[in-house]
Amino acid sequence: MANFETLCVHPLGKEKEFADSVTSPIFPSVAYNYLDSDELQYPGFYSNYNQKRLGRIIAELENGVWGMVFSSGMAAISTAILSFVQHNDHIIFSRDLYGGTWKFAEQELVKRNIKFSYAENTLDSFQSVLTDRTRLIYIETPANPLLNIVPLKQIAGLAKKHGIITVVDNTFASPINQQPILHGIDMVVHSGTKYLGGHNDLPFGALVSNHQQHKEQILSTAKMYGGSLAPYQCYLVEHSLKTLAIRIQQQNKNALAIAGYLAQHSAINRVYYPGLASHPEHVLASEQMKGFGGVLSFELDASPEDIIVFLKSLSVIQPALSLGGVESLICSPAATSHKGLTGTQRSHLGIRDNLLRLSVGIEHANDLITDLQQAISKALGK
Numbered sequence: 001m002a003n004f005e006t007l008c009v010h011p012l013g014k015e016k017e018f019a020d021s022v023t024s025p026i027f028p029s030v031a032y033n034y035l036d037s038d039e040l041q042y043p044g045f046y047s048n049y050n051q052k053r054l055g056r057i058i059a060e061l062e063n064g065v066w067g068m069v070f071s072s073g074m075a076a077i078s079t080a081i082l083s084f085v086q087h088n089d090h091i092i093f094s095r096d097l098y099g100g101t102w103k104f105a106e107q108e109l110v111k112r113n114i115k116f117s118y119a120e121n122t123l124d125s126f127q128s129v130l131t132d133r134t135r136l137i138y139i140e141t142p143a144n145p146l147l148n149i150v151p152l153k154q155i156a157g158l159a160k161k162h163g164i165i166t167v168v169d170n171t172f173a174s175p176i177n178q179q180p181i182l183h184g185i186d187m188v189v190h191s192g193t194k195y196l197g198g199h200n201d202l203p204f205g206a207l208v209s210n211h212q213q214h215k216e217q218i219l220s221t222a223k224m225y226g227g228s229l230a231p232y233q234c235y236l237v238e239h240s241l242k243t244l245a246i247r248i249q250q251q252n253k254n255a256l257a258i259a260g261y262l263a264q265h266s267a268i269n270r271v272y273y274p275g276l277a278s279h280p281e282h283v284l285a286s287e288q289m290k291g292f293g294g295v296l297s298f299e300l301d302a303s304p305e306d307i308i309v310f311l312k313s314l315s316v317i318q319p320a321l322s323l324g325g326v327e328s329l330i331c332s333p334a335a336t337s338h339k340g341l342t343g344t345q346r347s348h349l350g351i352r353d354n355l356l357r358l359s360v361g362i363e364h365a366n367d368l369i370t371d372l373q374q375a376i377s378k379a380l381g382k
């Protein structure tokens with residue numbers, strides 16, 4: 001198999017019928033001749049050429065056998081979950097979840113009488129909440145915003161023993177840094193809006209399975225809940241994926257340099273980055289990841305007012321909520337993504353009010369460090 005840099009630029013080998021075109025064509029059709037179609041039961045907006053091609057490309061990057069794309073990460077996540085659980089079944093979620101996934105569990109799964117538990121990031125904890133109705137284990141690693149790591153191989157082993165399906169949200173790592181299927185995981189989901197799209201302008205989601213037999217059930221759920229991705233958007237994603245490997249390599253490199261810089265700064269209380277030897281799960285991250293990603297978090301030793309001064313003083317890094325794009329973005333989880341939790345819930349998760357999450361872009365690391373340095377100095381005089 002070709003290396004990632006090559007796979008991103010030349011996915012799926014050459015499509016014979018379009019061999020004279022360097023880039024992919026766009027097919028807007030959502031209607032197909034039913035006499036020739038082998039997927040008649042699905043509307044054209046789930047079997048369009050560009051959608052199917054993009055699903056196959058992302059499946060190839062994730063080392064899965066089958067993939068499908070959606071109009072958002074949440075559409076992929078809700079489809080993955082609802083395809084495999086019903087009334088009275090039980091799900092185990094890793095403790096640190098994207099807010100939307102957490103809300104989906106607390107509001108939508110509750111309405112459907114689907115039970116769930118949260119596990120800490122250890123095999124023992126997953127084992128301790130297992131029930132005879134557990135059908136699905138859903139994991140985020142590295143997780144937002146403290147970059148905690150869940151042991152994929154161990155959890156996949158536990159799930160296999162009990163016939164449970166495993167799903168990993170691989171948004172934070174991207175397939176360049178981590179391929180959960182190679183660790184025994186059954187399905188991978190993405191908010192493609194982040195690294196896969198990579199330019200803070202392309203909302204979409206993806207689901208990859210390592211089992212051909214999942215396809216029918218997933219397509220049937222997807223069809224009921226909508227969330228199909230338009231062909232032109234599929235083309236734009238394919239366009240973005242060509243630079244995925246080099247973007248991620250630059251983001252990994254920048255994040256490690258910035259984490260190292262912040263770790264020795266007197267105005268910073270703590271840095272959370274799995275690439276630092278001081279990260280409690282650094283060894284595990286090194287075993288299951290090929291790179292540590294472009295997101296890090298840190299606690300600025302500052303009052304809420306000084307944090308606002310710091311954020312306003314940044315000139316290259318922008319205070320904004322997303323992550324994974326070429327532009328560096330920073331946000332306060334307590335004031336944004338985790339605002340909906342109570343103070344007690346946030347402190348149980350270890351999210352302090354002075355925590356800042358930085359999604360590192362592809363700018364030069366020195367310019368980002370200089371930007372952080374001058375903003376800390378304006379806010380705190382250090």
Ligand code: PLP
Nearest residue numbers: 072073074098169171191193204
């Ligand atoms: N998973 C993770 C880890 C996320 O950070 C997000 C969004 O921030 C999602 C899923 C949801 O993706 P989307 O916003 O594309 O629906």
